[in-house]
Amino acid sequence: MTRIARYFPPLDWGRRYSRATLTNDLVAAVIVTIMLIPQSLAYALLAGLPAQAGIYASIVPIILYSLFGTSRALAVGPVAVVSLMTAAAIGQVAEAGSMGYAAAALTLALLSGAMLLGMGLLRLGFVANFLSHPVIAGFITASGILIATSQLKHILGVPAGGHTLIEMLRTLVAHLGAVNWPTLIVGVLATGFLFWVRKGLKPLLLRAGLAPRMADILAKTGPVAAVAISTLAVWLFGLDARGVAIVGTVPQGLPPLTLPDLSSDLLSTLLLPAVLISIIGFVESVSVAQTLAAKKRQRIDPDQELIGLGAANLGAAFTGGYPVTGGFSRSVVNFDAGAETPAAGAFTAVGLAIAALALTPLIFFLPKAVLAATIIVAVLSLVDFSILRKSWGYSKADFTAVLATILLTLGMGVEAGVSAGVILSLALHLYKTSRPHVAEVGLVPGTQHFRNILRHTVDTDPALLTLRVDQSLYFANARFLEDLVQDRIAEDCALRHVVLMCSAVNEIDFSALESLEAINERLKAASITLHLSEVKGPVMDRLKRSHFLDEMGGQVFLSQYDAWQCLTPRR
Amino acid sequence: MTRIARYFPPLDWGRRYSRATLTNDLVAAVIVTIMLIPQSLAYALLAGLPAQAGIYASIVPIILYSLFGTSRALAVGPVAVVSLMTAAAIGQVAEAGSMGYAAAALTLALLSGAMLLGMGLLRLGFVANFLSHPVIAGFITASGILIATSQLKHILGVPAGGHTLIEMLRTLVAHLGAVNWPTLIVGVLATGFLFWVRKGLKPLLLRAGLAPRMADILAKTGPVAAVAISTLAVWLFGLDARGVAIVGTVPQGLPPLTLPDLSSDLLSTLLLPAVLISIIGFVESVSVAQTLAAKKRQRIDPDQELIGLGAANLGAAFTGGYPVTGGFSRSVVNFDAGAETPAAGAFTAVGLAIAALALTPLIFFLPKAVLAATIIVAVLSLVDFSILRKSWGYSKADFTAVLATILLTLGMGVEAGVSAGVILSLALHLYKTSRPHVAEVGLVPGTQHFRNILRHTVDTDPALLTLRVDQSLYFANARFLEDLVQDRIAEDCALRHVVLMCSAVNEIDFSALESLEAINERLKAASITLHLSEVKGPVMDRLKRSHFLDEMGGQVFLSQYDAWQCLTPRR
Incomplete structure (x- = not known):
C-alpha cells in the first residue's frame, strides 16, 4: 500500500x-437505505433535533467516511448513545427545538470532527x-436505560425532560395525569410489534422457507413496516x-450548506462533551469495524479510522x-447484506438523498410515538447487566468501575x-501498580536459584x-519501594548489604531513579551498601546515562548468585 | 507496638x-523557636495574611503533630510553597488583607486537615x-521563582500583585516609577546580608574555631539578626x-479560638486547591521525614503522617x-540541634506561645522588606533547573512532564x-504501558528456548x-494487542494456530480478558485456534473464574516448548 493510499483508502480498494463488487454493494445499499430512514428520523428525535437532521447526518458523512475510512462494512450516521450525549451536551446551551439548539449541534459536530481528525493525523x-x-x-447499559426512559414521554404523549434517570422519571410522573390515550395505544402497539419483529419474525420467516440471511434482513426492516x-x-x-x-412537515431537498456557530462561549462549553462524544463514538465504531473486518481476515487502521470519522463529523x-x-446495527446489516467496499456507503448516501428529496411528504403523518418505539426496542438490546456479575466474579476493581x-x-x-x-478505572489501575509485589528472597540450598523466603526453605544471611x-x-510505586526498604532496614543492626534483584523490572523511570538514589543515600547514612542484580539490558543502558551507578556504593551483579557468592562469607 | 500506639505514637516513644532526652529536646526547641519567629512572620506575609497568622499557625499545629505524627524530628508549620498556594487559592475568593481573606484561610486549613485526616484513616x-x-x-523550582518574584514588591516598596510570573512582572514594571528608595536600600542590604550569612558565615565561624554543628545552627539564625x-x-x-x-501592631496574646467559614460556595471553590495543598504538603513533609528518619534507622508511617498533618491543619x-x-529547613535545624522526640516540637510551641504573648511589641518597627528578603533567600535555594538537564538525559517523557x-x-x-x-505524567505513563513490547518468537534450534525472530535465528512454522x-x-493495552493480532493474521492464509506466551504477564484485568475473548472470537471466525502458554499461577486462577478457558478453542500449555511439540508436525 502506498503512503497516499494509507490516507486515502479508495486508491487501494478502488483498483x-x-x-460483481458493484452489484453486491448496490444490493447492500438498498437494504441499508430502507433501514436507515426510520432510524435516522428516530435518532434525530432522541437528540432533540428536527427529523431531517437525522437524514442529513446520514448523507454527506457517509460519503466522506467511504472516502477516508478503512472498514469495508462500517455504516456511519447518527447512533443512539451519541444522540443521547448530543442532547445532554447542547441541552446545556439551548432550549430543544430552538434555532440555537440546531446550531449548537453543528458546532458539536465540528468540534468532534476536528478532534477526531487531529487525533488521527497525530x-x-x-x-x-x-x-x-x-x-x-456499564456506560452503554446505563445509556440504554436513559435513552429508553427519555422516549417514554413520546409513548405517553406527555411533556417531560431531564438528563438523569431521576429527573426523567419525576417529570414523567408529574404529567402522568395528562396521558394522551390515542398516543399511548399507537406507541404500545408499535413497541409490541417491533419486539415481536425482533424476536418472533425471523423464526417465522425461516419456517416459511426463507434463507437465514434473507430472513435476518427482512426482520431488520420491521421498523419500516x-x-x-x-x-x-x-x-x-x-x-x-x-x-x-x-x-x-419535513423540508424536501438535499442537505443544506450550514455554518456552525463559532462563538468562544459555545466552543468552551461544548469542548468537554465533544471530547467524550469523540472518544465514545470512536471506541464504539472501532470495535464494530474490527469485529466485522475479522470475519473476512481484513484489517482496519484505528488511526485512519479517526480521520474517516473526523471527516464524517466535519461533513x-x-x-x-x-x-x-x-x-452497530446498521453496520451489521450492511455486512450481512453483502457490502464489499465503502462504496456501498456512498450508494446508501445516494438512496438517502433521494429519500430527502422525494419521500419526506410521505412521513408528514408519522407519529413520533412510533419513532420512540423503534428507539426503545433498539436500545433495550444494549442493556446488559451481566457485566456486573461477570466483573464481580473476575475482579473487584473492575466491578467497582462498572458499578460507579x-x-x-x-x-x-x-x-x-x-x-x-475513566477516572476511577485509571485510579484503580494506578493503585494496583503502586503496590507491586516485592519478595524477600533467599538461596534454595544446592541450587543457584533464589526464592521467596516466605514460601520456600532457603538460606539467608543476616x-x-x-x-x-x-x-x-x-x-x-517508587515511593512504595522507598517505604518498604526503610521499614525493612529500621532497627535491623546486623544488616550490611541490600540487593535489589531486578529480573522483573522492565523500566525504571526518572522518579524511580530518584527513589533509588534516595534509598541509596538512606542506606549509606545507615552504613548499608546498596547493590543491584539481574538488571535487564535496556534498563542498564538508561542507568548508565545517569550518575546513579557512580553514586551507588555497591555493585551491579549479572546474576543474583554472583551477588550471594560475593557478599556472604564462605561457609 | 500496640494498635492504639499506632494511632497515638506518644504511647510508644513516651515510655x-x-x-537526657528531655535536655536534648529542650535545646533543640530553643534553637528552632528563635529560627521560627522571623520565618513564621515572613510566610504569613507571603500568604497575604497578617503577621500573627504565621505565629498562630506554628503553635497548636506543632503540638497536635507531636501527638499524632511519627517523625521524631519533623517541624510542622507554615512553609513557602504551601503559603504561596494558600495565597493563590484564597486570592480567588477574597481581597488580601480583608476579613474574608483570613476567614478563607481558616476554611482552607479545615478542608486540607479534613482531607489529610480522612486519607490517613482510610x-x-x-x-x-x-x-x-x-x-x-519542576513545581518546586517554578514555585520558588514565583515566590521570589512575588516578594520583589516589598523590596521595591511598590504595590503589585498577580498569581503568574507575567502578571507579577507586569504590575511590578507598571509601578517601577514609584520605587521607595529607603525601602529598597533596607531590602537590598537585608538580602545581601542573608545571602552572606548563608554562604559566607559558616566558613567564617568554622575558621573561628566553632564546632561544625554549632556553626551550622548559628548560620541558620541569621534571619533573627x-x-x-x-x-x-x-x-x-x-x-x-x-x-x-x-x-x-501585632496583637499580643495566645492564638484565638476561630471558627472557619463553612458556606457551601466557599467550600466548593476551595475544594480543588485544598486537594492540591494537601497532597503537595504531604509529599514535601513525608520526604523530609523519611530523609531524617533514615539517618537514625528509624521508620515513619506515611498513613499515620497523614493523620498527624491532618490534625495539625485542623488545629x-x-x-x-x-x-x-x-x-524542610526547620526540620533539619531541629534534627541537627539534637531533637530526639516529637516533644521537642511541643516545647517549640511553648516558645512561640511565649513570643506571641510577650515579644510582638518588639517587632512593631520590623520592615516588611526584611521579611521579604528572608523569603527570597530561603526560596532561591529551592530553584534548581538541573532537573531539566538530568531528566532530558534520562527520559524524554519525564523531561516533557517537568518542562510542562x-x-x-x-x-x-x-x-x-x-x-x-500530574495529568501529563499519568498520560505519558499510560501511553508507554499502552504499547507493550510484543515479540514474535521461534524455537532456538537444539534447545527448548524461544526467542524473538527478529534478533535470533530460530525455527518457525507457517x-x-x-x-x-x-x-x-x-x-x-488490551486494544493494542487486539489490533496487533488482527494486523498479523490479516491475509496470512497459512496460519492455523496462535499461541500467546504469557511468561511476563503479571495480571490480566477484565478489559484484557474481554480483549482475549474478542481475539479468540475473531481468530475462530478466521478458522484459527488460540492457545496460551506459560500462564502464571495467579493469572490462571483468575482466568479459571471466567468462561474464557471454556470458550477458547485451544489449550493452555505449561511451557512454550509443549505448545511447539503439540502444534507443529513432527520433523
Whole structure:
C-alpha cells in the first residue's frame, strides 16, 4: 500500500473494483437505505433535533467516511448513545427545538470532527484505551436505560425532560395525569410489534422457507413496516387531531450548506462533551469495524479510522447534521447484506438523498410515538447487566468501575458517568501498580536459584537482604519501594548489604531513579551498601546515562548468585 | 507496638522518655523557636495574611503533630510553597488583607486537615504517588521563582500583585516609577546580608574555631539578626515615616479560638486547591521525614503522617492559622540541634506561645522588606533547573512532564501547573504501558528456548504464530494487542494456530480478558485456534473464574516448548 493510499483508502480498494463488487454493494445499499430512514428520523428525535437532521447526518458523512475510512462494512450516521450525549451536551446551551439548539449541534459536530481528525493525523488512536471495557459496558447499559426512559414521554404523549434517570422519571410522573390515550395505544402497539419483529419474525420467516440471511434482513426492516402502517393509520383515522404528535412537515431537498456557530462561549462549553462524544463514538465504531473486518481476515487502521470519522463529523457540521459515528446495527446489516467496499456507503448516501428529496411528504403523518418505539426496542438490546456479575466474579476493581459508571450515568447524566468511570478505572489501575509485589528472597540450598523466603526453605544471611521487585519501577510505586526498604532496614543492626534483584523490572523511570538514589543515600547514612542484580539490558543502558551507578556504593551483579557468592562469607 | 500506639505514637516513644532526652529536646526547641519567629512572620506575609497568622499557625499545629505524627524530628508549620498556594487559592475568593481573606484561610486549613485526616484513616497515603518526582521538582523550582518574584514588591516598596510570573512582572514594571528608595536600600542590604550569612558565615565561624554543628545552627539564625538590626534601624532613623512599610501592631496574646467559614460556595471553590495543598504538603513533609528518619534507622508511617498533618491543619483552622505542613529547613535545624522526640516540637510551641504573648511589641518597627528578603533567600535555594538537564538525559517523557510543569506553573499559576504535571505524567505513563513490547518468537534450534525472530535465528512454522507479551495486560493495552493480532493474521492464509506466551504477564484485568475473548472470537471466525502458554499461577486462577478457558478453542500449555511439540508436525 502506498503512503497516499494509507490516507486515502479508495486508491487501494478502488483498483480492484469489479462489476460483481458493484452489484453486491448496490444490493447492500438498498437494504441499508430502507433501514436507515426510520432510524435516522428516530435518532434525530432522541437528540432533540428536527427529523431531517437525522437524514442529513446520514448523507454527506457517509460519503466522506467511504472516502477516508478503512472498514469495508462500517455504516456511519447518527447512533443512539451519541444522540443521547448530543442532547445532554447542547441541552446545556439551548432550549430543544430552538434555532440555537440546531446550531449548537453543528458546532458539536465540528468540534468532534476536528478532534477526531487531529487525533488521527497525530496518530493518537491510543487515547481510546483510556476507556476500559467494563466502563464502556456499564456506560452503554446505563445509556440504554436513559435513552429508553427519555422516549417514554413520546409513548405517553406527555411533556417531560431531564438528563438523569431521576429527573426523567419525576417529570414523567408529574404529567402522568395528562396521558394522551390515542398516543399511548399507537406507541404500545408499535413497541409490541417491533419486539415481536425482533424476536418472533425471523423464526417465522425461516419456517416459511426463507434463507437465514434473507430472513435476518427482512426482520431488520420491521421498523419500516411500523412506520408505514402507523403513518397510514394516523392519516386514515385522523389521529393527529386526537392529540397524537406527528413528525409534520419535513423540508424536501438535499442537505443544506450550514455554518456552525463559532462563538468562544459555545466552543468552551461544548469542548468537554465533544471530547467524550469523540472518544465514545470512536471506541464504539472501532470495535464494530474490527469485529466485522475479522470475519473476512481484513484489517482496519484505528488511526485512519479517526480521520474517516473526523471527516464524517466535519461533513455533518457543514450540512445540517449532528455528531455521527459507526453504528452497530446498521453496520451489521450492511455486512450481512453483502457490502464489499465503502462504496456501498456512498450508494446508501445516494438512496438517502433521494429519500430527502422525494419521500419526506410521505412521513408528514408519522407519529413520533412510533419513532420512540423503534428507539426503545433498539436500545433495550444494549442493556446488559451481566457485566456486573461477570466483573464481580473476575475482579473487584473492575466491578467497582462498572458499578460507579452505571450509577453515575443514571444519577448524574452521561458526561459525569463516563468521566467518573475513566477516572476511577485509571485510579484503580494506578493503585494496583503502586503496590507491586516485592519478595524477600533467599538461596534454595544446592541450587543457584533464589526464592521467596516466605514460601520456600532457603538460606539467608543476616548481613544480606535481597528484595525481588515484580514490577517495573515508575513514579506510582517508587515511593512504595522507598517505604518498604526503610521499614525493612529500621532497627535491623546486623544488616550490611541490600540487593535489589531486578529480573522483573522492565523500566525504571526518572522518579524511580530518584527513589533509588534516595534509598541509596538512606542506606549509606545507615552504613548499608546498596547493590543491584539481574538488571535487564535496556534498563542498564538508561542507568548508565545517569550518575546513579557512580553514586551507588555497591555493585551491579549479572546474576543474583554472583551477588550471594560475593557478599556472604564462605561457609 | 500496640494498635492504639499506632494511632497515638506518644504511647510508644513516651515510655522511653528520659532526662537526657528531655535536655536534648529542650535545646533543640530553643534553637528552632528563635529560627521560627522571623520565618513564621515572613510566610504569613507571603500568604497575604497578617503577621500573627504565621505565629498562630506554628503553635497548636506543632503540638497536635507531636501527638499524632511519627517523625521524631519533623517541624510542622507554615512553609513557602504551601503559603504561596494558600495565597493563590484564597486570592480567588477574597481581597488580601480583608476579613474574608483570613476567614478563607481558616476554611482552607479545615478542608486540607479534613482531607489529610480522612486519607490517613482510610490509609490512602498512596495517592501522593500520583505526583512523580520530576513533576514535584519542576513545581518546586517554578514555585520558588514565583515566590521570589512575588516578594520583589516589598523590596521595591511598590504595590503589585498577580498569581503568574507575567502578571507579577507586569504590575511590578507598571509601578517601577514609584520605587521607595529607603525601602529598597533596607531590602537590598537585608538580602545581601542573608545571602552572606548563608554562604559566607559558616566558613567564617568554622575558621573561628566553632564546632561544625554549632556553626551550622548559628548560620541558620541569621534571619533573627537581620530582623533585630533592621527593626532597630527603622526605629532609630524613623524610616517608617520615610515610607518603609513595617509590620506594625501585632496583637499580643495566645492564638484565638476561630471558627472557619463553612458556606457551601466557599467550600466548593476551595475544594480543588485544598486537594492540591494537601497532597503537595504531604509529599514535601513525608520526604523530609523519611530523609531524617533514615539517618537514625528509624521508620515513619506515611498513613499515620497523614493523620498527624491532618490534625495539625485542623488545629490551624481553629486557632487563627492557615494550612501548614512539615518544613524542610526547620526540620533539619531541629534534627541537627539534637531533637530526639516529637516533644521537642511541643516545647517549640511553648516558645512561640511565649513570643506571641510577650515579644510582638518588639517587632512593631520590623520592615516588611526584611521579611521579604528572608523569603527570597530561603526560596532561591529551592530553584534548581538541573532537573531539566538530568531528566532530558534520562527520559524524554519525564523531561516533557517537568518542562510542562515549570512553564504552566510560571505562566498559569501553581494550581494549573501542578495539575497539568500530574495529568501529563499519568498520560505519558499510560501511553508507554499502552504499547507493550510484543515479540514474535521461534524455537532456538537444539534447545527448548524461544526467542524473538527478529534478533535470533530460530525455527518457525507457517501454521503457528507465537507472540510473547512483555507486560501485564490491562485496559490501556488490551486494544493494542487486539489490533496487533488482527494486523498479523490479516491475509496470512497459512496460519492455523496462535499461541500467546504469557511468561511476563503479571495480571490480566477484565478489559484484557474481554480483549482475549474478542481475539479468540475473531481468530475462530478466521478458522484459527488460540492457545496460551506459560500462564502464571495467579493469572490462571483468575482466568479459571471466567468462561474464557471454556470458550477458547485451544489449550493452555505449561511451557512454550509443549505448545511447539503439540502444534507443529513432527520433523
